[in-house]
Amino acid sequence: MIGGFTxxxxxxxxxxxxxPAVGISVFQANDFRIWLIDIKVMDDNPIYAGKTFRLQFRFxxxxxxxxxxxxxxxxxxxxxxxHPHIYSNGHICLDVLGSGWSPVQTVASVAMSxxxxxxxxxxxxxxxxxxxxxxxxxxxxxxTRFVYHDDTV
Amino acid sequence: MDAxxxxxxxWLSTPLSSLSTLDALLRCRICRDLYTAPMVTECAHSFCxxxxxxxxxxxxxxxxxxxxxCRAAVTEVKLRRNQVVEEVVGWFRAGAREGLLSVAxxxxxxxxxxxxxxxxxxxxEAASSAAAEVRRSTRARPTAYVVSTSSSxxxxxxxxxxxxxxxxxxxxxxxxxxxxxxxxxxLVPCPVCDKRMTVKQVTRHIDSCLSLKANTSSSSSTTxxxxxxxxxxxxxxSSSTTxxxxxxxxxIQYSMLSEPKxxxxxxxxxxxxxxxxxxxxxxxxxxxxxxxxxxDRSVPRAKTQLLRELAAWEESLDRFPAGSRVSAExxxxxxxxxxxxxxxxxxxxxxxxxxxAEAKAEVEGEAExxxxxxAE
Ligand SMILES: [Zn+2]
Ligand SMILES: [Zn+2]
Ligand SMILES: [Zn+2]
Numbered sequence: 001m002i003g004g005f006t007x008x009x010x011x012x013x014x015x016x017x018x019x020p021a022v023g024i025s026v027f028q029a030n031d032f033r034i035w036l037i038d039i040k041v042m043d044d045n046p047i048y049a050g051k052t053f054r055l056q057f058r059f060x061x062x063x064x065x066x067x068x069x070x071x072x073x074x075x076x077x078x079x080x081x082x083h084p085h086i087y088s089n090g091h092i093c094l095d096v097l098g099s100g101w102s103p104v105q106t107v108a109s110v111a112m113s114x115x116x117x118x119x120x121x122x123x124x125x126x127x128x129x130x131x132x133x134x135x136x137x138x139x140x141x142x143x144t145r146f147v148y149h150d151d152t153v
Numbered sequence: 154m155d156a157x158x159x160x161x162x163x164w165l166s167t168p169l170s171s172l173s174t175l176d177a178l179l180r181c182r183i184c185r186d187l188y189t190a191p192m193v194t195e196c197a198h199s200f201c202x203x204x205x206x207x208x209x210x211x212x213x214x215x216x217x218x219x220x221x222x223c224r225a226a227v228t229e230v231k232l233r234r235n236q237v238v239e240e241v242v243g244w245f246r247a248g249a250r251e252g253l254l255s256v257a258x259x260x261x262x263x264x265x266x267x268x269x270x271x272x273x274x275x276x277x278e279a280a281s282s283a284a285a286e287v288r289r290s291t292r293a294r295p296t297a298y299v300v301s302t303s304s305s306x307x308x309x310x311x312x313x314x315x316x317x318x319x320x321x322x323x324x325x326x327x328x329x330x331x332x333x334x335x336x337x338x339x340l341v342p343c344p345v346c347d348k349r350m351t352v353k354q355v356t357r358h359i360d361s362c363l364s365l366k367a368n369t370s371s372s373s374s375t376t377x378x379x380x381x382x383x384x385x386x387x388x389x390x391s392s393s394t395t396x397x398x399x400x401x402x403x404x405i406q407y408s409m410l411s412e413p414k415x416x417x418x419x420x421x422x423x424x425x426x427x428x429x430x431x432x433x434x435x436x437x438x439x440x441x442x443x444x445x446x447x448x449d450r451s452v453p454r455a456k457t458q459l460l461r462e463l464a465a466w467e468e469s470l471d472r473f474p475a476g477s478r479v480s481a482e483x484x485x486x487x488x489x490x491x492x493x494x495x496x497x498x499x500x501x502x503x504x505x506x507x508x509x510a511e512a513k514a515e516v517e518g519e520a521e522x523x524x525x526x527x528a529e
Contacts, residue, residue, distance in 0.1 A: 066475065
């Protein structure tokens with residue numbers, strides 16, 4: 001698998017464009033470093049209804065052996081979704097992005113996990129330690145050792 | 154940037170859309186490429202040797218490596234070669250894929266003689282425009298694809314156990330069957346060399362035609378057609394010219410080694426030995442994966458090729474570093490400075506190589522480099 005990771009990302013990009021999952025679309029993917037993926041929550045969860053959120057994926061050459069770095073980014077008219085596992089700086093506490101990563105996961109599968117994490121949420125609130133975390137958070141969420149909350153939220 | 158990447162979806166726009174399932178089944182779930190030296194795990198999942206070895210190498214020392222698909226524990230020494238998959242992929246990659254795909258695409262264009270019954274047309278409206286002339290028999294006879302073009306009709310018997318493969322996600326063309334009786338000469342072209350022959354002949358001919366093609370394109374001195382056994386020559390061709398490095402490299406407990414000792418290990422292996430301990434460790438680990446995965450190939454590549462692969466890895470490390478701790482400019486400078494190391498080592502390895510082995514490996518290597526470039 002020489003050149004493996006750009007080749008694989010090329011395939012993933014084709015897939016994302018040709019067979020997109022409902023509510024997931026590529027906003028920008030000009031290279032193999034950073035992609036911006038827009039997601040919408042499809043069921044009528046009142047917390048996220050009508051809103052589009054933007055995920056930023058950063059890839060290293062170790063992808064997909066190592067997880068990509070994934071976080072929400074704010075932009076004009078685009079906010080960081082409110083969720084008990086999503087910090088206001090966009091960092092996401094989700095095991096698939098850390099210890100739960102497997103190289104058979106894809107950008108699409110990660111986006112879908114996050115989409116369903118939003119869909120299943122009924123608490124319109126930030127994590128309890130949001131202020132403390134955001135004040136001291138590393139630039140990359142991958143350098144945070146999240147203690148994963150249980151998934152029943 | 155994505156034009157030349159082969160993908161299971163390549164079949165979807167053709168009348169042979171079901172072959173996308175076969176195409177997907179022959180790919181490693183980690184790299185999404187056709188398997189290279191497939192290895193089967195204890196949990197019976199398969200991955201390229203290099204992919205699963207890298208995966209295991211990347212597992213933190215505090216954890217037990219696990220299968221990327223099912224998370225069952227995986228032990229590197231218990232990996233076994235998946236010979237039959239390797240042979241199927243070898244056949245597929247050596248030209249069968251390309252040949253079948255071009256036949257399929259041809260079939261999609263000329264649809265003069267298609268006979269479509271109404272019921273079927275209703276069922277697969279989306280597919281009907283491209284796929285009308287291909288119908289898969291679902292009756293008791295062997296499963297066959299029939300592709301009509303304006304000038305010829307070819308019949309490819311894929312496999313009689315086709316029905317076991319799950320259906321493709323596309324609207325399929327199940328159900329109907331096109332008779333061959335309106336043929337002009339009764340002959341069909343070989344999808345590889347285009348020679349016309351009877352349907353019976355072509356199924357037997359394709360194998361020998363493919364291995365012939367593989368042999369002539371690799372220009373190595375392989376055994377001529379005398380060994381027409383059931384074993385594919387493409388895989389066995391150069392067993393006599395295999396470079397003599399069949400021994401796996403052991404893993405190292407890096408925490409037990411001082412930086413100078415580790416550097417010495419890299420020098421002994423004749424791989425670049427610059428950089429700090431972290432760089433040495435990463436390079437050594439990568440080399441062990443590359444080397445051991447090469448041992449798993451039925452036709453191992455020459456060391457020059459492995460060194461090039463290591464160089465490519467190091468270059469992508471520079472271009473796509475993890476995290477943002479070091480500035481991109483600094484890394485690029487570093488890459489340029491040390492590129493000479495690899496060039497010298499590759500030249501050295503080439504000088505030491507037996508002549509015939511080199512010829513073989515070089516051709517292989519080039520093909521691979523080309524497909525890489527195409528991927529970018
Ligand atoms: Zn692979
Ligand atoms: Zn498994
Ligand atoms: Zn032929």
